[in-house]
Amino acid sequence: MAQSSSPVSGVADRYAQSLFELALEDNALETVESELQSFDSLIRENADFRRLVESPAFSSGEQLRAIEAIVAETGPSALTGNFLKVVAANRRLFVLPGMIRRFRQLTAAHRGEIEVDVTSAHSLDDGQRKELADALGSYAGKTVTMREKVDPAILGGLIVKIGSRQIDTSLRSKLNSLKLALKEVG
Incomplete structure (x- = not known):
């Protein structure tokens, strides 16, 4: 695999690769890909959610509580929900669009x-x-x-x-x- 051009894309690659391996192990690639696509659409279409993802003004606790509420409301699989919570807890939500893009690339290459x-x-x-x-x-x-x-x-x-x-x-x-x-x- 080619080296990433920036630290942010490196973070996106590592998180996406980890999620890909877990989803492959659980035979849940299609489910996780679909759920991540829904979150990607939410980022693009909902200004409040986009602000939560992009803004450094929110603490990790605030981001985690918001993601937990969104996960409870939308009901994704445990794997996707836990992944989003880990991303929020680690203050990496700003990289979520890159993680989703990279996960899609990995699943497409797998197919x-x-x-x-x-x-x-x-x-x-x-x-x-x-x-x-x-x-x-x-x-x-x-x-x-x-x-x-x-x-x-x-x-x-x-x-x-x-x-x-x-x-x-x-x-x-x-x-x-x-x-x-x-x-x-x-």
Whole structure:
């Protein structure tokens, strides 16, 4: 495994790896992955929860009490609930989004999948989606799970991120390259 680029990503890697191994041992990968996805959505959609996760102003006791209440209310599996409590007790909630992202990567790799981020100028139709997934799958040699994002600012084409590689065929990028080339000539 490649070394992490920052101490924060190292923390996320270690916690996610530990949770992955426990979930694999308990045959609960799908359950934990689904529950973590729900918490990831909660972080994105609920400003109060996001503040609890991101703010250093809360003590570990306050974070732990809040997480215990949320766990009691949402009722995740014991493994996920205990994991979240340990993260809060250790004042690592601010790394939770990275832990969730890394856990998803580990489970995808375990299933022989790779997650790919695709940005397009407009929504892809089912035929385009399948054709792109097939092409990326043959390139990566794995089953592809695509996360799609629409960004009209790229004007056309695609931006595809596979792991640490990015393939940018966007019209915006090509126009910027052309503009630079014209500046050099002129």
